[in-house]
Amino acid sequence: MNEYVSGNASQRQRKSGSEFIGRSLPRKEDDRLLRGDGRFVDDIDLAHQLEMAVGRCPFPHARIRAIDVSRASEMIGVRHILVGSDVKKLSEPIQVLRPVPGAPPLPYYALAQDVAVHEGQAVVSVVATSRAIAEDAIEQIEIDYEPLPHVVDTLETLSDAAPLLHPDVLESNLLASNIDSNGKPDAIMAEADVVLTGRFRINRVTAFPMEGRAVLASWRPGARELAVQSSTQVPHLVRKQLAESLRLDEGEIRVVASDVGGAFGLKLGAYPEDILACLHAMALRHPVKWVEDRMEHFRASTHGREAVHDFAVAAERTGRITALTNNYTTDLGGWNSSFGSAQLSSVVFTGPYKVADARVKRSVAITNKTPIGAYRGYGQPEVNFALEVLVDRLARQLAIDPYDLRAMNMLKPTDLPWRVPSGAIYDSGDYLQSLKIAADAVDYTGHRARPRTARADGRLVGVGLSSFVERTGYASARFLANRGSQFGAHESVTLRANRSGSIDLYTGVSTFGQGSETAFAQICADVLGVDYEKIHVHAGDTAASPLNTGAFASRTLIAAAGAINKAALLFRERTFKIAAAILEASPADLDIQGDVVVLRSNHARAVSTKEIFRRAILGQGIPASDAPGLEATAFFEPTDAAFSFGTAASVVAVDPETGEFAVERFVMVHDCGKSVNPMLVEGQVRGALVQGLGAALGEELRYDRETGQLLSGSMLDYFVPTAADIPPIELLHTEVLSPVTTFGVRGVGEVGTIPPAAAIANAICDALAEFGVEISELPLTPEAVWRALRAAKTSSSLENQSEKRKTKPYEHAAE
Amino acid sequence: MGTNEIEITLQVNGEEVNADVPVRMHAADFLRHRVGVTGTHVGCEQGVCGNCTIIVDGRAVKSCLMLAAQLEGTQVQTVEGLAAGDQLNELQEAFKRNHALQCGYCTPGFLMLITSLADRPSPPSRDEIREEISGVLCRCTGYEGIIRAAEEYLLKTCVAKNGMEQLP
Ligand code: FES
Numbered sequence: 007m008n009e010y011v012s013g014n015a016s017q018r019q020r021k022s023g024s025e026f027i028g029r030s031l032p033r034k035e036d037d038r039l040l041r042g043d044g045r046f047v048d049d050i051d052l053a054h055q056l057e058m059a060v061g062r063c064p065f066p067h068a069r070i071r072a073i074d075v076s077r078a079s080e081m082i083g084v085r086h087i088l089v090g091s092d093v094k095k096l097s098e099p100i101q102v103l104r105p106v107p108g109a110p111p112l113p114y115y116a117l118a119q120d121v122a123v124h125e126g127q128a129v130v131s132v133v134a135t136s137r138a139i140a141e142d143a144i145e146q147i148e149i150d151y152e153p154l155p156h157v158v159d160t161l162e163t164l165s166d167a168a169p170l171l172h173p174d175v176l177e178s179n180l181l182a183s184n185i186d187s188n189g190k191p192d193a194i195m196a197e198a199d200v201v202l203t204g205r206f207r208i209n210r211v212t213a214f215p216m217e218g219r220a221v222l223a224s225w226r227p228g229a230r231e232l233a234v235q236s237s238t239q240v241p242h243l244v245r246k247q248l249a250e251s252l253r254l255d256e257g258e259i260r261v262v263a264s265d266v267g268g269a270f271g272l273k274l275g276a277y278p279e280d281i282l283a284c285l286h287a288m289a290l291r292h293p294v295k296w297v298e299d300r301m302e303h304f305r306a307s308t309h310g311r312e313a314v315h316d317f318a319v320a321a322e323r324t325g326r327i328t329a330l331t332n333n334y335t336t337d338l339g340g341w342n343s344s345f346g347s348a349q350l351s352s353v354v355f356t357g358p359y360k361v362a363d364a365r366v367k368r369s370v371a372i373t374n375k376t377p378i379g380a381y382r383g384y385g386q387p388e389v390n391f392a393l394e395v396l397v398d399r400l401a402r403q404l405a406i407d408p409y410d411l412r413a414m415n416m417l418k419p420t421d422l423p424w425r426v427p428s429g430a431i432y433d434s435g436d437y438l439q440s441l442k443i444a445a446d447a448v449d450y451t452g453h454r455a456r457p458r459t460a461r462a463d464g465r466l467v468g469v470g471l472s473s474f475v476e477r478t479g480y481a482s483a484r485f486l487a488n489r490g491s492q493f494g495a496h497e498s499v500t501l502r503a504n505r506s507g508s509i510d511l512y513t514g515v516s517t518f519g520q521g522s523e524t525a526f527a528q529i530c531a532d533v534l535g536v537d538y539e540k541i542h543v544h545a546g547d548t549a550a551s552p553l554n555t556g557a558f559a560s561r562t563l564i565a566a567a568g569a570i571n572k573a574a575l576l577f578r579e580r581t582f583k584i585a586a587a588i589l590e591a592s593p594a595d596l597d598i599q600g601d602v603v604v605l606r607s608n609h610a611r612a613v614s615t616k617e618i619f620r621r622a623i624l625g626q627g628i629p630a631s632d633a634p635g636l637e638a639t640a641f642f643e644p645t646d647a648a649f650s651f652g653t654a655a656s657v658v659a660v661d662p663e664t665g666e667f668a669v670e671r672f673v674m675v676h677d678c679g680k681s682v683n684p685m686l687v688e689g690q691v692r693g694a695l696v697q698g699l700g701a702a703l704g705e706e707l708r709y710d711r712e713t714g715q716l717l718s719g720s721m722l723d724y725f726v727p728t729a730a731d732i733p734p735i736e737l738l739h740t741e742v743l744s745p746v747t748t749f750g751v752r753g754v755g756e757v758g759t760i761p762p763a764a765a766i767a768n769a770i771c772d773a774l775a776e777f778g779v780e781i782s783e784l785p786l787t788p789e790a791v792w793r794a795l796r797a798a799k800t801s802s803s804l805e806n807q808s809e810k811r812k813t814k815p816y817e818h819a820a821e
Numbered sequence: 822m823g824t825n826e827i828e829i830t831l832q833v834n835g836e837e838v839n840a841d842v843p844v845r846m847h848a849a850d851f852l853r854h855r856v857g858v859t860g861t862h863v864g865c866e867q868g869v870c871g872n873c874t875i876i877v878d879g880r881a882v883k884s885c886l887m888l889a890a891q892l893e894g895t896q897v898q899t900v901e902g903l904a905a906g907d908q909l910n911e912l913q914e915a916f917k918r919n920h921a922l923q924c925g926y927c928t929p930g931f932l933m934l935i936t937s938l939a940d941r942p943s944p945p946s947r948d949e950i951r952e953e954i955s956g957v958l959c960r961c962t963g964y965e966g967i968i969r970a971a972e973e974y975l976l977k978t979c980v981a982k983n984g985m986e987q988l989p
């Protein structure tokens with residue numbers, strides 16, 4: 007970790023790999039964004055640009071009998087209208103990027119064909135000289151809908167009575183089921199001392215980036231070039247999807263994502279509006295812009311999370327967990343979006359625990375709701391809530407402290423690497439240490455030692471824990487290919503020398519807040535030995551970056567660190583070769599120090615990078631055997647996923663009369679391996695925690711069972727946390743390097759969404775332990791707690807009569 | 822249909838702007854697409870997200886809730902007016918130091934709102950800051966960096982202003 011090895015004062019040598027990695031350097035992205043100089047899609051207006059508006063199905067399920075556009079098409083300013091049959095003629099269905107293994111494809115056109123399957127599904131689109139005119143025109147289009155029976159409940163849709171939503175493809179509303187299993191969980195459960203089961207419902211939420219989706223498409227037929235400015239986190243994958251749907255060659259398409267106003271998984275892949283804007287632009291030879299409004303966003307951008315988990319845990323009386331099973335159903339909504347519903351619950355359903363006998367079954371249910379897509383965490387927050395609440399229940403049942411039960415069952419560093427039933431391998435970590443640190447931080451032992459009495463205001467105080475293991479990155483392209491994924495596991499980067507001595511870094515990773523421009527430049531500067539300021543990062547343009555995968559699944563840095571490292575080493579080698587000729591030295595004896603290449607043994611013998619780069623660019627003054635130019639491109643695919651881990655602890659005060667509660671402390675202990683920029687890490691964890699808290703405590707997209715309508719689809723009904731809503735959050739880190747990644751990094755973008763719900767639910771149940779309160783649903787509102795209290799009071803009065811059950815306080819075995 | 826237009830004259834970041842604007846166009850659209858200052862962002866057009874906050878005659882307002890026509894005769898400040906040349910101002914520097922922005926979409930709204938608080942007679946407490954800025958939504962940062970930056974900045978400006986003679 008020393009930046010310099012000391013020696014002769016005139017001969018201090020820099021050791022590579024330590025100058026910039028690990029420092030909270032100021033972000034490359036900040037200046038432009040602070041000055042209002044970002045370039046989000048709607049910041050760009052092109053000459054002769056037209057605007058698009060989309061007409062959407064108001065019903066959850068309806069047959070489209072007829073569409074009459076005659077009045078709209080006569081309106082002044084209206085330039086072009088598309089309906090479902092046009093789209094079918096002109097384009098192909100959107101290809102899913104991450105299909106559900108074993109599922110048949112559900113062809114998904116940009117506009118509804120005969121039947122629309124969710125409220126908000128696009129049915130017609132209009133392009134006009136202004137958005138206002140296009141919207142007025144939509145009002146004038148007559149659509150004859152025949153409402154069909156609908157179903158919006160995740161489990162009800164699997165019953166025989168439910169209307170079939172894709173009768174041409176499926177015989178039920180079950181898209182597919184997948185099982186991962188290891189050992190003999192059923193046999194163990196049959197014999198176990200204790201078996202506990204629980205059903206947990208996880209709410210449907212939305213990622214809600216502050217910038218909605220947006221697209222600006224222009225087509226030059228003579229050049230056969232479709233230029234698409236898009237608010238996406240995967241420009242290269244969108245290009246692939248557009249090529250397939252629009253029947254173009256990938257080489258004819260350029261996708262650019264300059265600045266993206268938040269993404270969180272919601273901007274992963276092409277959406278119908280992207281196809282529509284392109285179709286209009288190609289028909290009109292005019293640029294066409296579409297900017298999603300907030301009402302559309304709630305109905306047409308993918309939702310996240312919604313699932314029902316049925317867990318069973320078997321344990322010995324001592325507390326050792328012997329088997330786990332999890333049968334869960336994710337709600338897909340009406341279609342399979344680019345990423346579909348969450349898949350990672352199946353990977354981490356055993357959490358940080360050493361349970362070899364375990365089975366998980368995932369079922370994917372189709373309902374008349376907006377399609378679900380990737381959202382930060384992608385199944386891991388959902389399963390963590392279910393498992394960690396169940397672990398606390400088991401602790402209460404066995405009268406063992408929840409801390410001790412966790413500690414007793416956790417995988418130890420010596421147990422790792424550990425293969426879970428899905429086949430994934432936990433690489434390394436110290437799970438117990440994170441548990442200890444979190445418990446100490448909230449004075450867990452002190453809390454247990456104090457008498458369980460109410461405060462003067464009548465509130466009871468509880469403390470809750472939630473431990474987790476999180477998959478970050480992908481195991482490999484082979485792993486993905488086995489699951490039918492339409493993308494690889496690699497990242498790539500190009501480095502290019504400039505005459506001034508600066509270096510251009512080109513990446514297909516777009517910038518949506520994650521700080522990748524900064525982290526990439528840090529790694530690049532570090533490996534090369536040049537100044538951080540000398541690296542210019544150019545991001546998110548498919549025409550100016552090597553082919554890549556994109557930023558999602560907490561994978562970017564894991565893969566990109568390897569690519570940058572590789573490219574920088576190539577670039578360095580080439581730089582040394584030219585310098586060696588100038589300095590009449592051997593390349594092996596050279597080093598880069600900021601803007602000069604020096605002879606290690608004598609720093610007075612030096613040549614500037616400016617001079618080297620200039621010679622390379624001109625092809626003059628370089629060894630005769632060398633080709634001119636100084637540029638390096640490298641691809642890197644990680645061999646394994648890295649698993650991050652940690653524990654959250656919360657202290658919550660609950661009013662046992664009203665159910666109102668306040669999160670008084672929230673501590674997060676987290677390990678992302680080597681931290682490239684601690685400031686960015688803190689920002690990622692905090693931001694995700696607040697999203698996790700929002701989803702745990704209030705956010706919910708509710709649908710009315712009778713009408714099938716979205717009830718909370720506006721900013722006035724859907725509560726995104728404000729600065730005034732946030733409990734005090736304390737962050738603590740451990741740093742166990744991952745053995746499977748470059749520099750030992752683990753992903754960090756999503757982790758904060760995982761533990762909040764269980765940590766708070768467990769604290770509430772702890773506070774209300776004397777009432778026997780159980781929490782099984784999200785979000786956790788005061789009303790939900792009040793209901794749980796009522797339910798517990800009713801059942802416990804029954805139980806007291808029959809003296810079947812006593813609620814014991816925990817016996818904390820610590821100390 | 823936007824055929825009904827009205828002429829307005831105003832100052833945007835100290836420069837005079839004269840324009841014909843459709844009567845139903847809101848101020849945010851006018852600034853972004855007619856004046857060309859696109860730093861002011863639109864997150865909802867319903868007056869809820871505060872991302873469109875600008876300063877009009879010294880007061881922070883949500884520009885999606887105002888009509889362009891209402892800007893007649895006003896002094897408008899947007900995020901583009903904060904930096905002096907290439908030099909970020911103190912609030913912008915505080916944002917940078919405290920990692921108060923990620924995607925940066927909400928940032929101009931917070932910058933303008935906090936700028937409008939700089940004249941308070943005394944620096945607000947942390948809790949007051951949380952309340953004051955709760956009218957602007959950020960989905961990336963979890964707010965901590967923004968609160969820290971506001972605290973640092975307002976501690977300086979409010980004390981400084983307080984120390985000076987107050988103009989009526
Ligand atoms: S855009 Fe003005 S408050 Fe949201």
Ligand code: FES
Nearest residue numbers: 923924959960961
């Ligand atoms: S920084 Fe992205 S919304 Fe605030």
